[in-house]
Amino acid sequence: MLAKSKAKPSSTRRNTVELLFGDLWEFDPAPELADPKLKESYALFIDGQFAAPRSRKYFDSINPGTEKALASIPMAGKADIDAAFQAADSGYRKYWSKMSGNDRGKYLYRIGRLLQDRSREFAVAESMDGGKPIKESRDFDLPMAAAHFFYYAGWADKLEYALPGANFKPYGPVGQIIPWNFPLLMLAWKIAPALATGNTVVIKPAETTSITALKFAEILQEADLPSGVVNIVSGAGNTGQLIVNHSGANKIAFTGSTEVGKAILRATAGSGKGLTLELGGKAANVVFDDAPIDQAVEGVINGIFFNQGHVCCAGSRLLIQESIAKVFVRKLKHRIASLRVGDPLDKNTDIGAINSREQLQKIERLVEAGVHEGAALFQSSCSLPRRGWYYRPSIFEGVTQSHRIAQEEIFGPVLSILTFRTISEAIEKANNTAYGLSAGVWTDKGSKILKMSAALKAGVVWANTYNKFDPSSPFGGYKESGFGREGGKQGICDYLKVS
DSSP states (O other): OEEEOOSOHHHHGGGEEEOGGGOEEEEOOOBOOOOOOOOSBOOEEETTEEEOOTTOOEEEEEETTTTEEEEEEEOOOHHHHHHHHHHHHHHHHHTGGGSOHHHHHHHHHHHHHHHHHTHHHHHHHHHHHHOOOHHHIIIIIHHHHHHHHHHHHHHTTOHHHHSTTOOEEEOSEEEEEOOSSSHHHHHHHHHHHHHHTTOEEEEEOOTTOOHHHHHHHHHHHHTTOOTTSEEEOOOSHHHHHHHHHOTTOSEEEEESOHHHHHHHHHHHTTSOOEEEEEOOOOOEEEEOTTSOHHHHHHHHHHHHHGGGGOOTTOOOEEEEEGGGHHHHHHHHHHHHTTOOBOOTTBTTOSBOOOSOHHHHHHHHHHHHHHHHTTOEEEEOOOOOOSSSOOOOOEEEESOOTTSHHHHSOOOSSEEEEEEESSHHHHHHHHHOSSEESEEEEEOSOHHHHHHHHHHSOOSEEEESOOSOOOTTSOBOOEETTEEOOBSHHHHHHTTEEEO
């Protein structure tokens, strides 16, 4: 629904649709009304049962859109982690290692179907707990999470085709730690290939977004998954350390910050544990002068403002060829002016809430550094909700390679714009970063796409699109963006010991 605005055009132009004769209209609220079925307090999921933490400690999960507490989350301690790995070892020896791949696949398929059945409920819980717009949770996170279980259900009885002629076996109990930007999707990325290859799991969700992981345990019970095969423990960084250092963890899979990833690498060195790390990024989105400009503008918007910029592969550095820079930036600013920032549960919202107060403060510090170092800041003039943690979509012009905003991961809705003249300069600037997770290329020439994809030091290179994911496509990085792959056949190989 559209309602006619009584405000002056200058105060409403950022969140309005302009109709004929210059009339300005605002979108009526379109709230998502599905019941997320939240509980006041959650429990750990160990050995197929819900249990209170032995420490009896809890912490609140906060809705970033309202700053109100949603639920009490258990803080797992050493005794809980010990119990979880004992359960994982028992579940591996008694059930999962003895089960055929065909039967394991049936469980994975059942989990995927149950997730589909409750997708709207989980989508609302995901947006309330994490701050992302409901249309992203509903249309991307949940369908993609279910798709990963379906995909790996198909691989469970075909592992010999993934590694023809090789001898392989599962690790057994593995420890997994996931981030707060895609809580349920990252859970699916981790659990599905681990189970398909015959491993059992102890997984810890992020401290600020634990609800959907603990709700997922209800699906595991409904699917009659054998006890101990998946154990879900919540907590803060100390809980993650207990998982990484536990002698019962034969492999660690971590997605999160580069700083924590380096600490995990040091902690596991010499231990004989398997390790995969998917860490930060500072991706370049490279636009050539022969690119379809309007399409590229949309791709750049999607690349940086999807999920409030809380994406490790976000296209946070825009490299534009000089000859089209002025017209491209003008179109980009015009498009940013139409983005709607607000309530994550409103279906009209394009950019939701920043995940936490701490993350908002980090974004603000780096933006201040960009201004202090001489870059020109442009921000949408949209109004922000009075409660909650929100940040306006922002772009910086006049950025150089030495600016902090061109080198450090901001992890928010902030885009740095640089220019280039030649292909070689574009490649040099794109690769001039400690990270190597992803990149985008926009051009009308197929030969240029092939040249760039080979030259860019990034695990994923998108051509004339951005943020396109599929369970069958491997994802991972180079340099300080980590190592190992998730998704596709490669995601299977990283959960098997091969000889």
